[in-house]
Amino acid sequence: MNVRIISANLVVKLLSFYREKTTMFFTFAFPIILILVFGTIFMSQDSMEYRLSVQDLDQTNSSAESIKTLAKKGKFKITSVDPAVDAVQYVRDSKVNLLLVVPRGYAASLMQRIIFNDYSSSVTITYVYDPSSSSVQTKMQILNAALAGINQGMSGRAPFIRSAEKSILTKKYRFIEFFVPGIIAMSIMTMSLFGTVDSDTELRQKGVIRKLSTTPITRTDWILSNVLYQFILAVISTLAMLLVSYAVFDVNLHIDAWLPVFILLDVFAFVGTGMILTRFVKEAQSAAAASNAISYPMMFLAGSFFPIELMPGLLQTIAKKLPLYYVNEGLRASMVFEDNMAALRSAAIIGVYAAVVFILGIMATKWEENQ
Amino acid sequence: MTRETEYAIEVDRLTKRYGDFPAVNDISFSVSKGEVFAFLGPNGAGKTSTVEIIETIRMPTSGKVTLLGMDVTKKKHEIVHRIGVLPQAFSSFDRITVRETLQYYSRLFSVKTDLDGLIELVNLGDKTKEQYKNLSGGLKQRLGIAIALVNDPEVVFLDEPTTGLDPLARHEVWEVLLGLKKKGKTVFLTTHYMEEAELLADTVAIISKGKIIAMGSPGELIEDNANYLALTLRSVDEKVLEIVQKLGFGTVPDKHKNIRIRVEQTYDVQKILQAIKDAGARYRSLDVRRPNLEEVFLKLTGEALREELPEMEAE
Missing domain, CATH: 3.40.190 (D-Maltodextrin-Binding Protein; domain 2)
Structure with a gap:
């Protein structure tokens, strides 16, 4: 591992991202638009x-x-x-x-x-x-x-049966407070997955990786710089989403050390998944389709937008097998319910998943032409 | 262990197979330090497979390749610091400028590079702030050559550096390569342009179907394999072809009414021209030249060096 090489690579990636305005827009603005649209819809439902x-x-x-x-x-x-x-x-x-x-x-x-x-x-x-x-x-x-x-x-008579509400949660939360952690988890997943598959496939197809394999940069340097790059983007994107949520909807979300932990685990899990996928995607044109095939079912089934309890039993069972579900659960446990044990449980599960796919991803990443 | 040798590259009985297909078939050659060595052959001849094995990108099936005294299969990390590579169909990061790209590669090698000197060498002084995606094909190749030189390598590999470029851009790249030659770098060049090999190379190895079929200086190869003259007559009358064939010379006509005639000596040229004059036949212009590596390749392999041979230009 060479810090100088990793930082050189990081600078090139960040500069490329900064100069690609369309990608920048979709990376940062799209999740914010989702929060604004859904937030507005459900805010008005609260006072429907x-x-x-x-x-x-x-x-x-x-x-x-x-x-x-x-x-x-x-x-x-x-x-x-x-x-x-x-x-x-x-x-x-x-x-x-x-x-x-x-x-x-x-x-x-x-x-x-x-x-x-x-x-x-x-x-x-x-x-x-x-x-x-x-x-x-x-x-x-x-x-x-x-x-x-x-x-x-x-x-003129008092009712015999009355009802009383007692929440198991220490505080009452609004839909937007449930929604924001889900969107954070989902957008980091999308960013890491698409970022890895698109960029690696394109650079491989164009021959840039072949050129890099004749320089001192190693596969480990390349992968670590990509993780660092995705982490920086994820942190910026999360901050932007939180700022908008606080400013527009006055959300009541608890921010503690779990937030960076889940961002990092989310990045590792989906950069790893992306690296495995890149092995099987030969052309840049099919990279987006391959990423969509993974991310779409994940975002709709794993409870990013609504509680999985609203889904039929079979889909709930499937949801609990998806890595994004545990990022959603973990973020909500820490940010909404302030339940450290639940956050720890989710972090452990997604941590094991991230470690396994990341190691497999490293093994799947072709650097030299091994043929 | 590094071994001191007069050779920059030594290839001994190298074979590379993809499945059952032998892309490189038991070849041996060596490249002296300071020489420009050209690997000349058509697409699919085995040029890139060979060069990528020497560059440490691919593993050989069998045989031994030594670069600057080091085994390429065992010393990749030492070797990459001492070589510069322009891969085939080179490309770089689209939105990074020329100067930033050179800075990036310089940092990968952890060396302090004279970027201005390098930019001057490849004549990109007015393009330093241009992003890669906005460069023309020729400028991209020149940047690729500059990248290959950031670590001041002892051996430079250029895999088809002018393929796909227009004639002007090709000549601009050749200027840069001649500059490298003057600096005394060892250059390993693969190409399917015989003009490129003739202009730049000290030694040319002709490769066909994975085998080296001839090797030597361009002059030696032509002398040994194509010891004749090529007379070209342009825009000829119909009678001319008949006259030349009657004299017993082999002719190659084309659709532009040009004919190429193979003659053994200067006297034969005079004989043909006199016969045409006596018959009152006409042609617009002529040239006489020694054959080039194209003809050598044709003779040795019976196939064209490029898939499309350039037609003789009509004036």
């Missing part, structure tokens, strides 16, 4: 407000009050529909997925029940809906829950 169209055929103060209560309990933004229009036709024409119809006689029935204690008096609120809409069922469930609450309130 559904639009609800209501046709009040009763047109009384009582019906108007009830609609207001419903809007408040179900977090709905109400749009009033003219009582004269045909409800079904309205839903068809105006592309709303649900219209709530309050019947005529609503106030009279309410009076009958409250003032004359006539418990047989009731009204039927009709949902006119479009079943092809994906969000309509959620809206109807919220409406049902809100109506159940109103009915319970009107009964």
Whole structure:
């Protein structure tokens, strides 16, 4: 190992990267864009407000009050529909997925029940809906829950079964706080894998590696400089992602020594995987396809974007075999849940994987023409 | 152990097989220190396999190769410090400038290189800030030669340094190589351009199908294998070909109405021209020249040195 040679190689790699603006953009900006887009989507879901169209055929103060209560309990933004229009036709024409119809006689029935204690008096609120809409069922469930609450309130009796929430976590986290560590793990994986496969395949195909094999640089120097280069890029990219997450979403993430540990393990694991892949990729044109074949299933199955518990059992079993899953788990254990034991468990698993693939990667890397 | 010898390179019964195919078949030769040695042969003759074994890039199947007294299969780390290599189809890092590239290779060898002197030698003074990807083919090759010299090597290997270059760029590279020759470097050159070998080499080895079929100075090879003259008549009348054939000379006509005639002595040239004049036939121009290595190669192997022979130029 020669430090002078490794640093010379590192300088050339960093200069090449800095001058390749498109690569720089996709490396740094793409994960940030993902955080901004998904962060915004899920932030608004935390304070989600559904639009609800209501046709009040009763047109009384009582019906108007009830609609207001419903809007408040179900977090709905109400749009009033003219009582004269045909409800079904309205839903068809105006592309709303649900219209709530309050019947005529609503106030009279309410009076009958409250003032004359006539418990047989009731009204039927009709949902006119479009079943092809994906969000309509959620809206109807919220409406049902809100109506159940109103009915319970009107009964004047305390409910028998109540519910209470108790989280096993010391603090409550938002989706964005779950999401950011996943994106950090995923972008380091992509960067290390593509960086290694693309660059090595291209340099081999162009004959640069053959030229280097006639100089004092060794295979070990070459590989170490690549790891160092990927680590520097990973650190810069992680810092950029964290800065944006703090600035835009005011995330509450815990940063400690586990972060650089997982960045390093992520880099080693996927530079190693990339080196093994490079052995089998002969042309630069197929390098991206080969990297995609590894990275796409990994990023969608390993829980980078959403918890794997949302997936069917078989896919969960597969997810737990993927190295990226343990980087995701480890980063979340340290950054979100502050659980050192869980972080240590994940670090041990990904550490063993990284060591094995990195050694195999070194063995797979051709330096001299060994034929 | 390093052995002092008058030879920079000694190759003894070298064979290189890829599967059952013998790319290099039991060849032996030596290269003296300070000489320019050219390996001349068509594509696939075994030139690059041989040179890559000497450069320590490939392992031989059998035989022994000694470079500066060291076994190339055992002393790679010592050898790489003492040689400079321009590989076939050389390439470098696209977005690194000429000067940065030379600095990079200089740091790989951990040597202090006179970069300005090197840049001057290959005539790249006005391109030092140019990125590699923006250089023309000739400039790239000149940079490749400069890289091969950063460690002031004792032996320089140039594997087809002018292949794919236009004639002007080729001549510019030749100028650089003549500069190397003047400096007394040992140069091992592989080429399929006979002009290149004739111009630059002290010794030429002709290789065909993995075997060395002739070796010597360009003059010796021509003297021994092509002792005749080539008369070329351009834009000839139809009658000319008939007249020459009647005189019993071998002719090679081409589609541009040029004919190449093989004659043994100067007198035969006079005889042919007189016969054409007497018959009132015409031609536009002529030249008479000694054969070159191309003809030597044709004679020795019965195949062309390059896949496409250059046609005789019409004036």
